[in-house]
Amino acid sequence: MSDDGARTVRAGRRSLEIHRPGKVLFPGGGDAKEYTKGDLVDYHRAVAPFMLPHLRGRPLMLDRRPDGIDGPTFMQKNTPDGYPDWITRAEVAKEGGTVTHTVCDDTATLLHLVDQASITLHRWLSRTARIDRPDRLVFDLDPSGDDFETVREAARLLRELLDELDLPSALMTTGSRGLHVVVPLSAAQDFDDVRAFAREAADTLAAAHPDRLTTAARKKDRGDRLYLDVQRNAYAQTAVAPYTVRALPGAPVAVPVSWDQLDDPDLHARRWTVADAVEQARTDPWAGLPSRGRSLGPARRRLAALRD
Numbered sequence: 001m002s003d004d005g006a007r008t009v010r011a012g013r014r015s016l017e018i019h020r021p022g023k024v025l026f027p028g029g030g031d032a033k034e035y036t037k038g039d040l041v042d043y044h045r046a047v048a049p050f051m052l053p054h055l056r057g058r059p060l061m062l063d064r065r066p067d068g069i070d071g072p073t074f075m076q077k078n079t080p081d082g083y084p085d086w087i088t089r090a091e092v093a094k095e096g097g098t099v100t101h102t103v104c105d106d107t108a109t110l111l112h113l114v115d116q117a118s119i120t121l122h123r124w125l126s127r128t129a130r131i132d133r134p135d136r137l138v139f140d141l142d143p144s145g146d147d148f149e150t151v152r153e154a155a156r157l158l159r160e161l162l163d164e165l166d167l168p169s170a171l172m173t174t175g176s177r178g179l180h181v182v183v184p185l186s187a188a189q190d191f192d193d194v195r196a197f198a199r200e201a202a203d204t205l206a207a208a209h210p211d212r213l214t215t216a217a218r219k220k221d222r223g224d225r226l227y228l229d230v231q232r233n234a235y236a237q238t239a240v241a242p243y244t245v246r247a248l249p250g251a252p253v254a255v256p257v258s259w260d261q262l263d264d265p266d267l268h269a270r271r272w273t274v275a276d277a278v279e280q281a282r283t284d285p286w287a288g289l290p291s292r293g294r295s296l297g298p299a300r301r302r303l304a305a306l307r308d
Contacts, residue, residue, distance in 0.1 A: 009041060011108035014086070018115050025068040025117065032249035035274060040114050040245065043274040048107040050281035051243040055110075057127035059090045059101030061238045062113060063120035069247040076118075077101060087112065090128040094236060103128060119247045122238035126187070133187040134194050135293055138239045139202065140229035141178045144222055148268045151178050154213060154226045155262055161205055164306065165299040170286045171262060173269050175246035175254040178226075180239065184293035191235040197296050197303070198230035204307055243281060245274060253277040258285040 007021045021038030028034030044051070064074040079089050079102045088103040104110050104121065113121070125134040141154045155171060158181050162169045172180045185194065199215065206213040206228055214225040232239045240246070240254045252270035255277050261267055272280055 007038060007041075009045065009111060011045070011111050012106060014108040016108060016111050016115065018111070023068070023117075025065060025119065026249065026251045027068065027070065029249070033251070033273070033275065035251045037114065037117065039274065040119075040251075041111055043245070043278070044110050044114050045107065046278045047243045047281055048110055050278070051241070052104070052107065052110065054242045055104040055121065055123060057103065057105070057129065058123045059092055059099075059128065059131075060104060060124075060241075061122040062102065062116075062118040063122065063247055064117050065119050065247055066117045068117075069119065069249070073247070084112065090131075092128070092131055092236075119245055121241045121244045123241040124236075124238055125233065126191070130187050132190050132235065134189075134191055134233065135185050135187040136239075137183040137185055137194055137198055137296075138230075138232050139181040139183075139198065140174075140227075140232060140239070141181065142227040142229050143178055144224045144226065146177060150212065150226050151269070152262060152267070154228070155179050155181060157205060157209060157213070158228075159259065161201060165201070165302045167294055167299050168290050170256060170289050171259055172242055172254055172256045173267075173271055174240060175244070175252040175270055175272075176248065177269050179269065180254075184289060186293045186295045188295040188297070191233065194296065195230060195233040197300055198233045200300075200303055200307070202228035202230050204303065243277060246270075251275075255280050256285045258283075258288070261285070 007018045009016055018041050023037045025037055026035035062076040064076055065071055077099050079100050087109050088105045089100050090103050091098050091100045125136040141151050143150050159169055167183050170182045174180055202215045206215050212225055213228055214222050215228050216222050242256050244254050246252050251274045253272045255272040
């Protein structure tokens, strides 16, 4: 199909027109496969049942690439006036005013965002109903280079600490270089409290392994150590959503994985792409994660005892 054509797709009760489905968004070359907008539509239709539970009720920031990943980048927070009125919006406070974010509550919205060349969806760690109370805590394991073994080792150490604190945790590839370790919360604490706890936990781990881990925000202070990044745990900050595509060659995907998969020698941050991420989703890698998150109160007391 010519990239100048259009394609109509069904999503629930709605029909959507996908413009220029043959438009190449991910050029091929080397080991990287070429992907068009139509390919991304097909991927998101298939992954929607697994992805939408991680998106519903959460404000989004969108990484849009109308000319593909090699073209200009638009980081979109405000919802354009031209978006259909059936798409959910959330007006949230910012310094000096408000921002009206898009919220992706259904497959039709997801496909509309793909039609707008939204490659990567970044989600808030709180929901609109309690916008100042995050129900997710994220540790971003950011290596200094492309040595994934350092990421694997940091994830194991962090899980050991979280187990000591009696906090369930889940693992996700970022589709870029590192891993995210996600802790479900009860939304009992505000962002300041959650970020302070995350920083204390990261500092504790870095102090125990100062040659391998750091919480130094400046790159020049990190050396070759892995950075335990907790900065996403703040109001209006975002983290890449599970099953979202990254704007990198080959269309890698941020994919939830089980802790057992951490030992797989083939695991790396870009292990899955739009070609096989749905197969991984069907394995329900976060099946063991409790449906209800934890309050940080008991964990904070346990952490304080470890630090004494």
